[in-house]
Amino acid sequence: MSVGADTVEAMDPAIEAIDLVKRFGDHTAVDGVSFAVPPGSVLGLLGPNGAGKTTTVRMMTTLTEPTSGTARVAGYDVRAEPDQVRRHMGLTGQVATVDELLTGRENIRMIGGLYGIRRRALEKLGDQLLQQFSLTEAGDRVVKSYSGGMRRRLDLAVSLLASPPVLFLDEPTTGLDPRSRSELWEVLRGLVAEGTTLLLTTQYLEEADQLADNIVVIDQGRIIAEGSPLQLKQQAGRASLVITVGDAADLPAAQDLLRRTGAEVFVDAAARRLTASADGLDDMIAVAGWFRDSGIGVDDIGLSRPSLDDVFLSLTGHRTDESEEVGA
Template sequence: MSAPAIEAVDLVKRFGDFTAVDGVSFTVPEGSVFSMLGPNGAGKTTTVRMMTTLSRPTSGTARVAGFDVVADADAVRHRMGLTAQSATVDELLTGRENLRLVGDLYGLPKALVRRQADELLERFSLGESADKVVKDYSGGMRRRLDLAASLVATPPVLFLDEPTTGLDPRSRVELWGVLRDLVRDGTTLFLTTQYLDEADQLADRIVVVDHGRVIADGTPLELKDQSGRASLVIAVSRPDEVERAAELVRDEVPDLHVDRDSRRLTAPAEGVGALTRIAARLEEAGIELDDIGLQRPSLDDVFLSLTGHRAEEPTTGPEGSRSTSEVPA
């Protein structure tokens, strides 16, 4: 097996008496998406800063693309890209000039830089604005340019620190598509986010952090299973058939909750077999349904059960809180 693309072992970062990251460990296989999920102030950005050589760990070790982030910092920088929380592009340059500048700083051949810049501008739907100064870009355009800049040198590992915060829903979905394309091309993604749906959509594996510590680790499905069993949910079409449907369902699942106003029947799931039998019995009885299926707990349920608060609620610490107001594309 190949070495992990990213690895942290007992990573700690203290600021005076405050411990921002407290013994965090994880490994990320090549070509996968790893998500660190938690509220503002939980230690996500501090972890990214240590992994990308911007901040020296107080203790513990970390490696990116096989290189130690302290002992081999230069090698790490040449093998990773970073999209930070705030856009780092130069507002007085055009989009094209920004990307060419990044390529020049990497020391890449000028012909390659020009080709890479043109391809990235088209890939991120910025071709028509390539020669406009960035100060005239919208927030969504700047975010896309920032991500494009991190890809000029085609790094095998890409760190994304809350890349879609502030974007409107359409821009977020578009960016998710770009990230999926990068993974298909072999890039390893380290994604921090406070958006549960984002981690659910993109991540192969998630660690949940709170107050600088890892409190859960697993695939999205594994984490959902930790917070409780799936529920059987049945939506009856006609109000006058709710009670008759409930009687039939209780033969299979006695612990049934009936909401007559919404015409919904809910019970702990007993597996796909029970779902199939219930659906067949209701069909035989001529009871029309709007919907029937299994509903797993959401990642929001997971986080609430683990921490007692929602993922979007801020905690205190040097990372601080930022506005999550939407920025149009």
């Protein structure tokens, strides 16, 4: 049964950062970060290297003590109740933590034993997780022989042994090929559909766009924007109409026609392409009608919205991979 939006808003947050600050000597890595994540949703924590994403996650998962402020995970305070926090969350870091000299199944047994899961229940749970993460055939092979995508899937599987309601994923698809990344996305969507709450840090803008219900953009330790992917894209600017004419000789007439929108028209003669800002689908439909009636041959017409890369560039003046590696 799905939970209505009003009901979700009325629930206590599954994850909450409350004015988190972390200093290393004179350097402030995280500077007053606050946000809340409703149960069963995905928050994307987006920013370049050195923005403070990993430090924020380390504070929220009790791996490092905040200088000031606090956080709550599944209702438990990370400073006052760290043991309870650890019992109610899973963490997949940037580097896989599984033992490459053990098989996949042996890794599950080892980690499950640390959780105190009984042997018989652990065998059944291990089989379920290996199947869920498409690792059944590889379960009895040493992890050293796994591909990068398989290792990440196993790392995620062992983090779910205790069935945590909250899962932190720190750049989980870094270094994966596009196919492995897409497969992991499908696994994560399945977890959310079953009620798990995810906090995902990433430099991949497409990843945040694909998975996140809400995005927090962090740069130099501070939150500089927050909203859904669509809301952030709208902040970056209007959509653009992009029209490719069939004959370059028609470009002047096409430019005059497109100027009827009242927007400035940009022409790329080599590509036979014209671009103008637009409010949305209604503008595209109207312009398509004008071109149909004009007799100008059109190869393609479309509406291009700002990407999250455009959002980040407009907010910070640089892209996600152009920052110094300081206090990630």
